[in-house]
Amino acid sequence: MSVFKRKANSARRSPIAAAIVIALGLLLTGGGYAVASGAVTSANASDPYKNADNIAAGKKLFLANCASCHGQSAGGTSAAPSLIGVGAASVDFQVASGRMPGQGSGPQLPTKTPQFNEQQVLELAAYVASLAPGPAVPSEAAVLANGNAERGGELFRINCAMCHNAVGAGGALTQGKYAPALLQAEPREIYEAMITGPQNMPVFSDTNLTPTDKKDIITYLTYVQTNKSPGGYELANLGPVAEGLFAWIFLFGLIIGITVWLGAKSN
Amino acid sequence: MSENSKGLVPSSGDAEEYAYSSGAGLIVSDAIADPGIEPHRVRMTDKSVKHEKAAARQVTALFVISILGSIFAIFAYFFWPLDAENLDTVRNNTFFLGLGLTLGLFGIGFGAVHWAKTLMPDAEVSEERHQTRGSDETRARAVEIIRLADSESGFSRRKLIRRSLYGALVLFPLPAIVFFRDMSNGTDSNNPIAALRHTMWKSGTRLVQDPTGSPIKASDVTVGSAFHVIPEGLQGEGIESVPHHLEEKAKAAVLLVRLDPKDIHSEKEASWGYDGIVAYSKICTHVGCPVALYEQHTHHLLCPCHQSTFDITNDCKVVFGPATRPLPQLKIDVDAEGYLVALGDFEEPVGPSFWERKAK
Numbered sequence: 001m002s003v004f005k006r007k008a009n010s011a012r013r014s015p016i017a018a019a020i021v022i023a024l025g026l027l028l029t030g031g032g033y034a035v036a037s038g039a040v041t042s043a044n045a046s047d048p049y050k051n052a053d054n055i056a057a058g059k060k061l062f063l064a065n066c067a068s069c070h071g072q073s074a075g076g077t078s079a080a081p082s083l084i085g086v087g088a089a090s091v092d093f094q095v096a097s098g099r100m101p102g103q104g105s106g107p108q109l110p111t112k113t114p115q116f117n118e119q120q121v122l123e124l125a126a127y128v129a130s131l132a133p134g135p136a137v138p139s140e141a142a143v144l145a146n147g148n149a150e151r152g153g154e155l156f157r158i159n160c161a162m163c164h165n166a167v168g169a170g171g172a173l174t175q176g177k178y179a180p181a182l183l184q185a186e187p188r189e190i191y192e193a194m195i196t197g198p199q200n201m202p203v204f205s206d207t208n209l210t211p212t213d214k215k216d217i218i219t220y221l222t223y224v225q226t227n228k229s230p231g232g233y234e235l236a237n238l239g240p241v242a243e244g245l246f247a248w249i250f251l252f253g254l255i256i257g258i259t260v261w262l263g264a265k266s267n
Numbered sequence: 268m269s270e271n272s273k274g275l276v277p278s279s280g281d282a283e284e285y286a287y288s289s290g291a292g293l294i295v296s297d298a299i300a301d302p303g304i305e306p307h308r309v310r311m312t313d314k315s316v317k318h319e320k321a322a323a324r325q326v327t328a329l330f331v332i333s334i335l336g337s338i339f340a341i342f343a344y345f346f347w348p349l350d351a352e353n354l355d356t357v358r359n360n361t362f363f364l365g366l367g368l369t370l371g372l373f374g375i376g377f378g379a380v381h382w383a384k385t386l387m388p389d390a391e392v393s394e395e396r397h398q399t400r401g402s403d404e405t406r407a408r409a410v411e412i413i414r415l416a417d418s419e420s421g422f423s424r425r426k427l428i429r430r431s432l433y434g435a436l437v438l439f440p441l442p443a444i445v446f447f448r449d450m451s452n453g454t455d456s457n458n459p460i461a462a463l464r465h466t467m468w469k470s471g472t473r474l475v476q477d478p479t480g481s482p483i484k485a486s487d488v489t490v491g492s493a494f495h496v497i498p499e500g501l502q503g504e505g506i507e508s509v510p511h512h513l514e515e516k517a518k519a520a521v522l523l524v525r526l527d528p529k530d531i532h533s534e535k536e537a538s539w540g541y542d543g544i545v546a547y548s549k550i551c552t553h554v555g556c557p558v559a560l561y562e563q564h565t566h567h568l569l570c571p572c573h574q575s576t577f578d579i580t581n582d583c584k585v586v587f588g589p590a591t592r593p594l595p596q597l598k599i600d601v602d603a604e605g606y607l608v609a610l611g612d613f614e615e616p617v618g619p620s621f622w623e624r625k626a627k
Contacts, residue, residue: 158477158495162559162571173562174569174576174587197491200562202524207487208476208494230357266310266384 049088049126049137058127061120065101074131086196087134088125093192095121107176108199135195142211143187145222152220155213159204167224169237173200183225183237187218304393312385322385326378333374340367460623464616466498466519467509468597473499474523474546474607477516482606483523488544493561494523496546498609518617520549521597522559522568523607524579530566532581539598541607546597547583550618551575553590568594592620 048054062074069080076082083091094100098112116124125137157166165171168182177200182190194214197203209217235242311318343363350356401409417423448459473482477495480502488494498519506512528543536545547568551558556572561579567586568577575588583594595617598610616624 154478159493162557171571173560174565174567174574177562177565179560197563200564202493202561202563203489203491205487205489205492207484207489208492213479228355228358230354232358232362262380265308266312266389 048122049129051126054123054126055130057120058123058125058130061116061124062127065115066124069102074128083128083131085132085134086128088129088137089135089192090196090198091125091128092121092137093189093196093198095124097189099198108178111180135192138188138191138195142215143191143218144215145187145219147212147215147217147219149216149219149223152213152216152218152223155209156217156220159209160217163201165237165239167237168221182221185221187222190214190218190221304391307391310385310389313389319386322381326382326386329374329378329381331374333371333378336367336370336372336374338367340364340371343367460621462514463618463621463624465612466617467501467515468498468519468609468612470609470611471602472609473602474521474599474609475499475502477520478502484605485541485544485601485607486605488523488525488607490525490527490543491563492525493559493563495549495559496521496523518550520557521546522549522561524561526566526580530580536580536582536596539596541599541601544599544607545579546599546607546609547577547579548595548597548613548617550594551590552585552592552594552617552619553588555618558594 062070063072066074066083069077070083071077071080074083076084091100094109095116096114096118098114099109101115102109103112114121128134129136156164156168160168163171163173163179164182165179168185170181170183171179173179179201185193191214193201194204194209194217195206204214206214235246312322313319340363343360343366347356347359347363349360422429474494474496475482475498477497480499482499483494483496497516500506500509501512501516501519509515523544523546525544528537531537531540531543531545537543540546549557549559551570551572553570553573553575556570558568558570558575558577560569560571561567562569566578566580568579568583570576570588570590573589575590576586577583577590577594578586583596585591585593595613595615597613599607600610602608
């Protein structure tokens with residue numbers, strides 16, 4: 001309703017007023033942008049992901065290792081998606097975990113020994129990030145596990161546990177896809193997965209899970225990773241199925257063995 | 268009667284044999300022969316003093332293991348104490364305490380059984396089982412008693428009494444079925460059907476995030492993201508004032524995703540959503556598990572319990588699994604401040620079927 005009211009009011013203003021407002025607005029934003037972009041350029045020198053040398057080196061690596069599937073200009077082909085706008089975080093996640101470059105097609109790309117070292121991953125990420133803006137690699141401070149583990153656990157159970165299991169042991173999806181186990185995942189990897197939504201994982205942008213929420217989730221997962229299960233052996237955290245299997249095969253077997261022994265005649 | 272090697276005899280045509288025949292030409296004379304009583308075997312412990320002494324040592328050893336186990340359990344209690352500050356101490360405490368107690372009890376049990384089996388007298392006693400069928404006199408007497416009871420009570424003669432008794436017996440269990448209604452714990456326990464049919468969503472109810480309770484701006488929902496949503500008022504302070512708030516939350520849970528509008532194959536779905544943002548009930552129509560395994564690229568929603576799979580681009584129709592109905596969609600729009608709001612309750616009941624639910 002308020003929208004209509006404002007429109008009705010505007011009819012009383014002089015038509016020149018609108019032009020003046022627009023001109024003023026353009027001047028201010030343009031000037032502001034010039035100042036801001038100057039600041040950004042000066043900051044670029046220290047940011048390795050904006051470093052021109054890294055971007056140039058990354059482009060070479062990209063053309064040699066990635067372009068056959070993702071295209072010469074990273075625009076994607078029928079074999080692989082476009083990388084325009086996926087951001088440095090996506091490259092860092094996929095390449096540092098060894099998922100990329102992929103070897104052969106399948107329902108889902110598995111992790112393997114990374115093909116590139118840390119510097120090469122950085123260069124590739126810098127190149128892809130230079131193509132279009134996208135999620136950046138999180139800072140060291142953003143992925144520190146010093147949040148609230150209890151709150152993180154609640155957020156994890158609501159947003160993540162349905163696929164990744166309540167303690168991050170992973171789980172199956174449809175047609176051979178799976179949510180990987182997070183028992184070995186590093187904080188940076190977890191953060192990047194949330195902001196980029198790799199493969200079939202939904203994106204959890206900062207408007208969905210705020211940086212504080214993400215920090216809490218990382219704190220929870222770090223807690224789970226580093227704390228021994230006090231109750232005993234976890235049986236891969238697979239829950240009642242693994243426990244039932246153990247009970248039926250080993251404990252039931254023991255009971256049968258004892259029963260046979262009780263009924264057998266002594267030699 | 269000559270038996271062949273398989274224990275089968277050709278049918279002799281005897282009427283009694285035919286009575287039990289399965290129709291085959293050959294009749295199994297006796298599938299498993301009675302092996303009789305096994306000949307008594309003298310134990311080694313009865314034959315040699317050496318073995319007897321060894322068995323005695325074994326029994327003693329088992330009892331000693333029990334003694335050591337019990338002492339170890341006492342020791343373990345003090346050596347691996349529980350520390351309230353350190354949950355990890357539970358693991359060693361229960362493991363070693365349990366190990367000691369297990370050895371203590373198993374040692375006694377195994378020792379006693381081993382003692383009885385090897386050293387106590389092994390005289391074998393067999394008792395004959397009496398015939399299942401009673402003697403002719405007993406049977407005749409039983410029939411006589413029943414006849415007498417029938418004639419004295421007039422059970423056969425008094426038709427009206429007998430039939431009214433039948434009626435009473437048939438009706439007696441019926442109240443138990445009615446009691447099932449009380450198992451419903453909905454908002455209105457006098458009307459469980461209404462509780463199944465309606466959720467907390469009303470026209471104008473804001474969609475908020477679970478568990479933070481923050482309302483959601485349409486512009487904040489990016490393509491490919493998934494939000495776990497509850498109706499406003501079910502979080503934080505004041506939740507206790509909502510009657511049956513846990514049930515309400517369980518019914519009203521919603522998954523909110525944003526699709527590229529050109530991926531949506533259903534006009535109804537697009538018009539019930541807002542610019543590609545669609546909201547679906549998270550409660551599986553099979554047996555009510557939370558369906559929230561959203562695959563961003565295949566647009567499949569998977570139920571973790573029985574693998575029912577729903578296509579979120581096409582009215583959440585079932586593409587795989589035991590569910591038979593699509594997930595109900597929540598009509599949404601944005602309010603004046605740009606926050607997502609519901610346009611009313613779900614048009615059909617969420618979750619699994621119930622008797623009073625009309626088939627669609």
